Amino acid sequence: MPLRQKIRALRVRLRLRLKRQRLLWRSFRSRHRLGVVTDRTAQIRRDDILAFACVRNEVVRLPWFLMHHRALGVQHFLFVDNASDDGTRDYLAAQPDCSVWHTGASYKAARFGLDWVTWLLMHYGHGHWCLTLDADEAFIYPDHDTRPLRALTDWLDARGRPVFGALMLDMFPKGPLDAQTYAPGDDPFAILRWFDADNYTVLMKPLLRCLWVQGGARARMFFASEPRRAPTLNKIPLVRWNRRYAYVNSTHSLMPRELNQMHDAGGRPIAAGVLLHSKFLHTIIDKSREEKARREHFGDAEAFEAYYDGLISNPDLWHEGACEYAGWRQLVALGLMPAVDWA
Amino acid sequence: MTVGFVMMCHTALDRAAQVARFWAEGGAPVVIHVDRRVDALSYTRFERGLADLANVSFSRRFKCEWGTWSLVAAAQAGAEQMLARHGDVGHVFLASGSCLPLRPVQDLAAYLAARPHTDFIESVTTADVGWTIGGLDEERFTLHFPFSWKRRRRLFDRYVEFQRRFKIRRKVPPGLVPHMGSQWWCLSRRTLASILQDPERRTHDDYFAKVWIPDESYFQTLTRLYSTNVESRSLTLSKFDYQGKPHLFYDDHLQLLRRSNCFVARKIWPRADRLYANFLAQRTPIDATAEPDPVKIDRLFSKAVERRTTGRPGLYMQSRFPHRDRENGKTSAPxxxxxxxxxxxxxxxxxxxxxxxxxxxxxxxxxxxxxxxxxxxxxxxxxxxxxxxxxxxxxxxxxxxxxxxxxxxxxxxxxxxxxxxxxxxxxxxxxxxxxxxxxxxxxxxxxxxxxxxxxxxxxxxxxxxxxxxxxxxxxxxxxxxxxxxxxxxxxxxxxxxxxxxxxxxxxxxxxxxxxxxxxxxxxxxxxxxxxxxxxxxxxxxxxxxxxxxxxxxxxxxxxxxxxxx
CATH class of the missing domain: 3.40.50 (Rossmann fold)
Structure with a gap:
């Protein structure tokens, strides 16, 4: 490599390192914003798989969320409650395997909650396999119905891979969004049975060496005129955490950037999962109204007003090309989820 | 006559103990080798857990590293101890701590008793092996391998390169024809004793000590010298992925494994509770004449390997985003x-x-x-x-x-x-x-x-x-x-x-x-x-x-x- 190129590469690395340290420092500072509600972290054993989430007014989704991920084999949940007023905090505090912190600080100012979660990851997640989720995401992987999460993490450990990616799949109902009412504890994907099979686009982000997957129902319905703004769908929810790691932008990309390289340049599929996204339950309409006013969700909130308006108008996301969800095997067959290299 | 098991253990000792107990209580003597890297506390706990069984013993411990002679040395020590202490053993079965018996001991003993002079060992000449990963097959026997592949990969590769370049070659001792195969075998007492008591054993050991991955070739080669009846297959069912890593068996393989009629399977995921519970509960003989028939399992696993190695041309996704012009097919169809x-x-x-x-x-x-x-x-x-x-x-x-x-x-x-x-x-x-x-x-x-x-x-x-x-x-x-x-x-x-x-x-x-x-x-x-x-x-x-x-x-x-x- 010529000297000039070497110097440039070095500068990029230094810059990224500084950025990562800045993110970690921010997160470390943000611990002052968190107040303990229930701390059961003493229960965490050495090899436990942990889940982290920042939630706000999710009491409707949480019972099923907890059930699903407990069944996979998550042993302890660590929540940050961002000023819920629907009983989320009390509900979580009463769960035997949850530790809960609360904060009234700005979600946006805390990098959409990431600072708080990063602090918890740093403090409690070091050395553990950690699943970082939102309350409206359900993590699945090939064979998740017969093999516990521990089987997957053992498999990853045996191959020296510290990360496991996932595609976020927007699930939607047939008919207007509020036509079917979801009751706490029910399977949200009994209502949200549909998804877009393949209108996804993949780009490469060279600096962070991560991919950028967009598309799906939201791109199709709300971002047709500005596809660049369509939500990012690739995530890295499962990581054997190290206290030096930092999520950059939600759980879409990680630093150090080597962790983002989870695709195989030779074209062989590398194991990954899917996050079933239960955003479009009937509650979305009120929530969108609230979020539109609160302006805590996007960097450039104005640009997303049309998106909120679109959701508030109670649209029907379904159309006849939509696919009906029939389990992980279907997602593997469609190519949305590569099969894990086991049999 | 019975069958004796030599077990090579290094992790999941609690599972190994369960399996050893199953065999020992079924009347088969067990000699256990525990990797010396296992800490003293775990070792004593393991030993103590099996202390009530008279036909379980522990052999001299070696520090085992993959791909090196230490594994053969450990197997030799275990086998020698088995032959010396248990005169009634007709066959010796080499197993690992992550093996799981799929059939009762009596089945295996009867199966072997009906074939007293047969040696079950996969043993194939280097020219015919299709499974070596990494390109070293014949050269395993003709090059020198002084550097650890695990810890000194670059040095290992460089030295191989160097020897190829300057045509440095070792001589295979006269009379030996290199053969390779799965390291899990079941040999008759006669063959095993001949190998271990061979007057030329020093020469053989010295030679194989510097062969690459000798546990896949030492017994496989020497068996050919003494055995009158080599059955070139392993009684241990094991499957490998495209990188040569063993596939694991999980709870959902239960029916498949049961129907396979194989005697022993590896590797089992240590937390596959249902597999262990089910197979270790089987104590009464089923049908000693049933031949192992792993066809269905073979099919399932070769499908998985195929899926992995071919990929799916024309599919672009988070986990499959080939670099430009390195795609295996840019689109999926004409x-x-x-x-x-x-x-x-x-x-x-x-x-x-x-x-x-x-x-x-x-x-x-x-x-x-x-x-x-x-x-x-x-x-x-x-x-x-x-x-x-x-x-x-x-x-x-x-x-x-x-x-x-x-x-x-x-x-x-x-x-x-x-x-x-x-x-x-x-x-x-x-x-x-x-x-x-x-x-x-x-x-x-x-x-x-x-x-x-x-x-x-x-x-x-x-x-x-x-x-x-x-x-x-x-x-x-x-x-x-x-x-x-x-x-x-x-x-x-x-x-x-x-x-x-x-x-x-x-x-x-x-x-x-x-x-x-x-x-x-x-x-x-x-x-x-x-x-x-x-x-x-x-x-x-x-x-x-x-x-x-x-x-x-x-x-x-x-x-x-x-x-x-």
């Missing part, structure tokens, strides 16, 4: 691109759909919208006709479209008026069949009644675009099947040329074309081109059209019906 045909022929799409038996789209890359077949607004996979969504990533749009309609041939129209972003992609995709009638874009201009200044400007623009595109299609990088005709050449004999294209799309159909679509009226086209020339623009792609419309108009009038045969 498809056809037609350029200029709709300009020149009336209802070409309908005609093509009829003859090619394919899904025929309009101009998928048209500036206003993606013209899906049948004027639909959506296509499979929820692709929409929005031009903006499409133009955000035209290549992804195309690969998704082809991927989504697997099993059905896709055809679409193209023209210089459309988004040109995919030109290189199309040209370098072996799945693309591109047929171009160059200059045909002028026909709509000729038929429209715009002011001539506008027409001239547009003609110049389109000509430039098409020239660029044809430049790509004629470059040395082209992988697509490309055919380019000038407009004049094509209308000379459209039937034959179209027959070639259609034959390529559906090679098995024997149907001959009986009609070509109707050519648009080209009366005055020659004059139109002349007018462009007169305005200072040189039409270069249409071929020769005389100013008086003699031959062309004749074709236009007679093009239908136009019956061959």
């Amino acid at each position: 498809y056809s691109v037609f350029q200029g045909f709709t300009d020149l022929f009336e209802n070409f799409e309908g005609w093509l759909a009829k003859y090619a038996g394919a899904r025929v789209h309009g101009h998928l890359f048209a500036p206003e919208r993606a013209e899906f077949a049948g004027n639909e607004t959506h296509f499979a996979g929820c692709l929409t006709d929005s031009a903006r969504l499409r133009d955000y990533n035209p290549q992804a749009f195309l690969t998704s479209l082809i991927w989504n309609s697997r099993g059905e041939r896709q055809c679409f129209q193209f023209s210089p008026r459309d988004n040109q972003a995919c030109n290189w992609f199309l040209a370098t995709d072996p799945n693309a069949q591109i047929s171009v009638i160059s200059g045909a874009w002028a026909v709509p201009l000729f038929r429209a009644s715009d002011s001539f200044a506008v027409t001239r400007r547009e003609a110049a623009r389109l000509q430039k675009i098409e020239l660029d595109q044809i430049g790509i299609l004629r470059s040395m990088y082209v992988k697509a099947r490309v055919r380019i005709w000038t407009m004049a050449d094509f209308i000379e004999n459209p039937m034959e040329l179209m027959q070639t294209i259609i034959d390529e799309i559906s090679p098995r159909s024997t149907r001959r074309l009986t009609e070509v679509p109707r050519l648009v009226d080209l009366t005055g086209f020659g004059q139109f081109l002349q007018n462009l020339k007169n305005q200072g623009m040189q039409p270069r792609l249409m071929g020769d059209f005389p100013v008086d419309d003699g031959p062309q108009s004749a074709i236009a009038h007679h093009s239908r019906p136009y019956i061959v045969r």
Whole structure:
């Protein structure tokens, strides 16, 4: 490599390192914003798989969320409650395997909650396999119905891979969004049975060496005129955490950037999962109204007003090309989820 | 006579203890080797847990490292102890701590008693082994390997390189023919004793101590010297992934394993509680005569390996995003691109759909919208006709479209008026069949009644675009099947040329074309081109059209019906 190129590469690395340290420092500072509600972290054993989430007014989704991920084999949940007023905090505090912190600080100012979660990851997640989720995401992987999460993490450990990616799949109902009412504890994907099979686009982000997957129902319905703004769908929810790691932008990309390289340049599929996204339950309409006013969700909130308006108008996301969800095997067959290299 | 087990353990000692107990209580003596890297506390706990069993003993401990002699030394020590302490042992079975017996000990003992002189060991000459990963097979026996592959990989590789370069070779001791195979074997007392008590053992050991991965070759080679009856297969069921790592068995394999009738399987996931609970509860003999039959398991696992190694061409996703030009297939299926045909022929799409038996789209890359077949607004996979969504990533749009309609041939129209972003992609995709009638874009201009200044400007623009595109299609990088005709050449004999294209799309159909679509009226086209020339623009792609419309108009009038045969 010529000297000039070497110097440039070095500068990029230094810059990224500084950025990562800045993110970690921010997160470390943000611990002052968190107040303990229930701390059961003493229960965490050495090899436990942990889940982290920042939630706000999710009491409707949480019972099923907890059930699903407990069944996979998550042993302890660590929540940050961002000023819920629907009983989320009390509900979580009463769960035997949850530790809960609360904060009234700005979600946006805390990098959409990431600072708080990063602090918890740093403090409690070091050395553990950690699943970082939102309350409206359900993590699945090939064979998740017969093999516990521990089987997957053992498999990853045996191959020296510290990360496991996932595609976020927007699930939607047939008919207007509020036509079917979801009751706490029910399977949200009994209502949200549909998804877009393949209108996804993949780009490469060279600096962070991560991919950028967009598309799906939201791109199709709300971002047709500005596809660049369509939500990012690739995530890295499962990581054997190290206290030096930092999520950059939600759980879409990680630093150090080597962790983002989870695709195989030779074209062989590398194991990954899917996050079933239960955003479009009937509650979305009120929530969108609230979020539109609160302006805590996007960097450039104005640009997303049309998106909120679109959701508030109670649209029907379904159309006849939509696919009906029939389990992980279907997602593997469609190519949305590569099969894990086991049999 | 019974069978004795030599167990090699290093992790999941609680599981190993369960299995050892199962064998010992079934009447089979067990000698256990525990890796010296296991800490003293775990070792004593393990030993104490089995202390109540008289026929379980522990052998001298070696520090084991994958790929080195230590594994053979440990197996030798275990086997020697077994032969010395248990005179009633007819066969010795080498197993690991992550093995799981699938049938009771009595079954195996009876099976072996019926074959007292048979040695079950996979033993294949180096020329015939198909499974070595990393390219070292014969060289395992002829090169020196002083450096650890696990810890000193670069040194290991460099030294191999060095020896190859300077042709440094070791001599295989006389009388030995290198054989390889699975390291899990079951040998008869006679063969094993002969190997261990051979007067030449020093020579053999010295030689194999420096062979690469000797646990896959030491017993496999020496058995050939003494055995009268080698059955070249392992009684241990084990499967490997494409990297040569052993596959694990999980709870959901229970039925499959049970039906396989194999004696022992490895590796078992240590937390597969159901597997351990089920198989270790089986104490009464089932059917000693049943032969192991792992066909179903073989099929399942080879499918998994195949899936892994071939990938899925044409699929682009978070986890499969091949770098450009290293794709194993840019798209998932063949498809056809037609350029200029709709300009020149009336209802070409309908005609093509009829003859090619394919899904025929309009101009998928048209500036206003993606013209899906049948004027639909959506296509499979929820692709929409929005031009903006499409133009955000035209290549992804195309690969998704082809991927989504697997099993059905896709055809679409193209023209210089459309988004040109995919030109290189199309040209370098072996799945693309591109047929171009160059200059045909002028026909709509000729038929429209715009002011001539506008027409001239547009003609110049389109000509430039098409020239660029044809430049790509004629470059040395082209992988697509490309055919380019000038407009004049094509209308000379459209039937034959179209027959070639259609034959390529559906090679098995024997149907001959009986009609070509109707050519648009080209009366005055020659004059139109002349007018462009007169305005200072040189039409270069249409071929020769005389100013008086003699031959062309004749074709236009007679093009239908136009019956061959």
